[in-house]
Amino acid sequence: MNTLLLFYILPITIYINCVYTANSDEIQNLPGLPEPVKFRQYSGYLNATKGRHHFYWYFESEQDPQNAPVVLWLNGGPMCSSLLGMFTEHGPYTVDSKGIKLTMNKYSWNKVVNIIYMESPAGAGFSYDENYPEPLNDNNTTAVANYFALESFFDKYPHLKKNAFYITGESYGGVYVPMLANEIFTRKSSINLQGIAIGNGLFDWSAADVLQVPTLSQYDFALGHGLISHGFYQQKISSCCSIDQDNKWKCDFLNPVNKTKCDSVKKEPVSIMNLYNIYSDCHLDMEPVNGSQYDPFYNPNTTNHKLLKQAQNTNQPDYCPHSGHKEYLNRADVRQALHVRNDAPKQWSAYKGEKGYTKVLRNGSQTFVDLIEKYRIGKILVYNGDFDSICDFITDARFVEGLGYRYTEEYRPWTVDGKPDGVEGGFVQHYERGLSYLTVRGAGHAVPTYKPEAALQILKALLGYTKLNPDEILSLPRLDEPIKFRQYSDYLDSTTGRHQFYWYHESELDPENAPVVLWLNGGPILYI
Structure with a gap:
C-alpha cells in the first residue's frame, strides 16, 4: 500500500516543485x-556550468504566452549585459x-514573443561565478555555459x-549566437530551435586585433x-594590399606584405562624435552601446579619443536621450524586486571590460554552414544598421555572400509596415x-534603438509572421508596354503546411x- 501511494504522490510532488520554482522568480512589484x-515577468538565476549562475529577466508575450515563440536575446561585448538591450x-x-x-515601449518585442534577456557569461551584469570573483571566459566556455543555462530555463518553464x-543578438553576438545554436544541435537537445538573427554582428574574429585594425x-x-x-x-590600399591572380585586392592590414610601407x-x-552611428548629433556615451572597444582608423591624437573624453564634460543637446538604466538597476529596491542574489556583483554595469575573456581566434563561416547544411536550421537572418562604423554593413554583407548560397530573388527594398508603398526600411x-x-x-x-518599428518588423519576419519585401511584381517577362496598374503575386498560408498561390x-x-473580387476556376483540379 505504501509503495502504491508513493507511485501516485511522487509525480505530483515533482510537478508542484517545478511550478514553485518558476513562480518564485515572478516579479510581484517592480519599482x-x-x-x-x-x-x-520573471527574473532570477539559471544554473550554467559548475558554480556559474546567469541572471535572466523573462517577459511573457502579450499575445498567447502559452504558445508564442520563445526568443533569447544576447548582447555582445564580450562581457556586455543583455539588460542594456x-x-x-x-x-x-x-x-x-x-x-x-x-x-512602456510600444515596440517591445514581447508584443509578439516570450523573450528572455540573459546576462552572459559569468561576470557580466548580475551573473556570477561562486568560486571565482573574476571568472575566466572564452568563446567555447561561454557557448557551453549558455547552453546549460538555457536548459535550466526550460527546466523552470x-x-x-x-x-x-x-x-537573437548583436555585435559580439555574432560569436555568441551561432555557437550557442551549434551547441544545442551538437548535444541533440530537445529545445525546438527554429532560427537565429544577428544585428551588426562580428562574424570573423580570426585576426587578433579585429576591432583594432580596420579591414578593407x-x-x-x-x-x-x-x-x-x-x-x-x-x-x-596601394601601400598595404596586393593583387591576386584574379586581379582582386587582398588586404591584411594586421600583417601586410610591407608593414613598414603600410x-x-x-x-x-577626422572627427566623429559617435562611432556607433556616424550621423548622430549625440556624443558617444563613455559606456559603449554594446561593450565593444574600438580604436578607429583615424588619427587618435587629433580626433575621437580626445573628443570622447571631452564629451563627458559637455552638455548634450536637449534631444539626446540618456537612459538611467544603470542608476535604476543599482537601486536596492530594484535589486530586491529582481531577486538579485547577495553573491552577485555589488554594482551593476553594462560593460565591465574584457579582462578575463580570451577570444578564440577563427572565422565563423563554418559554424554558419554547419547550421545550414548539417543541422538544417530553418532560418538565419543577418541585419545591419547602415550608419554603424563598428560592425559595418559592407563587412557583414561580404561575409554572408561568402557563404556561397544562391539568390532566390533580386536585391530589393523592404518596407517597415510590409506595404508596397510603405516607409522604406532598407534593402534585403x-x-x-x-x-x-x-x-x-x-x-x-x-x-x-534607432529604428524600433523596423526592428519589430525584422523580428516578425524571422518568425514568419510577415514578409520583409512586398509581393509586388516589379518586372514581368515579355511585357512589351508599361501598364497602368500595380500587380502582386506570392503565396497565402491556408491550413497547416499548405500554401496557395x-x-x-x-x-x-x-x-x-474599388470592390475586391476573388476568381476561382472549377474542376476540381483537372478542369479549367
Whole structure:
C-alpha cells in the first residue's frame, strides 16, 4: 500500500516543485511602473556550468504566452549585459535619465514573443561565478555555459519547451549566437530551435586585433560615407594590399606584405562624435552601446579619443536621450524586486571590460554552414544598421555572400509596415536555405534603438509572421508596354503546411476604394 501511494504522490510532488520554482522568480512589484502591466515577468538565476549562475529577466508575450515563440536575446561585448538591450532597444520598458520612472515601449518585442534577456557569461551584469570573483571566459566556455543555462530555463518553464525557439543578438553576438545554436544541435537537445538573427554582428574574429585594425570593408565604408579622402584611401590600399591572380585586392592590414610601407601612411584628422552611428548629433556615451572597444582608423591624437573624453564634460543637446538604466538597476529596491542574489556583483554595469575573456581566434563561416547544411536550421537572418562604423554593413554583407548560397530573388527594398508603398526600411537579399541579409536605413549599431518599428518588423519576419519585401511584381517577362496598374503575386498560408498561390491586380480606377473580387476556376483540379 505504501509503495502504491508513493507511485501516485511522487509525480505530483515533482510537478508542484517545478511550478514553485518558476513562480518564485515572478516579479510581484517592480519599482517605477506607473500602471499594472498586461503580462507576467520573471527574473532570477539559471544554473550554467559548475558554480556559474546567469541572471535572466523573462517577459511573457502579450499575445498567447502559452504558445508564442520563445526568443533569447544576447548582447555582445564580450562581457556586455543583455539588460542594456532590454532597456535601450526592445524591452517592455524604457527608464528616465534619473533611473526613477519606467515607461512602456510600444515596440517591445514581447508584443509578439516570450523573450528572455540573459546576462552572459559569468561576470557580466548580475551573473556570477561562486568560486571565482573574476571568472575566466572564452568563446567555447561561454557557448557551453549558455547552453546549460538555457536548459535550466526550460527546466523552470517546461511548458515552453514545445514552443518554437529563436536566438537573437548583436555585435559580439555574432560569436555568441551561432555557437550557442551549434551547441544545442551538437548535444541533440530537445529545445525546438527554429532560427537565429544577428544585428551588426562580428562574424570573423580570426585576426587578433579585429576591432583594432580596420579591414578593407571598413575602409570602403569610410570612403563611401566621406569620412576619409579618396587620396588617403588609394594610398592606404596601394601601400598595404596586393593583387591576386584574379586581379582582386587582398588586404591584411594586421600583417601586410610591407608593414613598414603600410604603417607609414599618415592617418587623417577626422572627427566623429559617435562611432556607433556616424550621423548622430549625440556624443558617444563613455559606456559603449554594446561593450565593444574600438580604436578607429583615424588619427587618435587629433580626433575621437580626445573628443570622447571631452564629451563627458559637455552638455548634450536637449534631444539626446540618456537612459538611467544603470542608476535604476543599482537601486536596492530594484535589486530586491529582481531577486538579485547577495553573491552577485555589488554594482551593476553594462560593460565591465574584457579582462578575463580570451577570444578564440577563427572565422565563423563554418559554424554558419554547419547550421545550414548539417543541422538544417530553418532560418538565419543577418541585419545591419547602415550608419554603424563598428560592425559595418559592407563587412557583414561580404561575409554572408561568402557563404556561397544562391539568390532566390533580386536585391530589393523592404518596407517597415510590409506595404508596397510603405516607409522604406532598407534593402534585403534572400538566399536559398532560409538565409537572408538586410540593411536598416538610417540605423546605427543597435538597430532597435534607432529604428524600433523596423526592428519589430525584422523580428516578425524571422518568425514568419510577415514578409520583409512586398509581393509586388516589379518586372514581368515579355511585357512589351508599361501598364497602368500595380500587380502582386506570392503565396497565402491556408491550413497547416499548405500554401496557395495568388496573383492580384489593382483596379485601373480608384484601387483604394474599388470592390475586391476573388476568381476561382472549377474542376476540381483537372478542369479549367
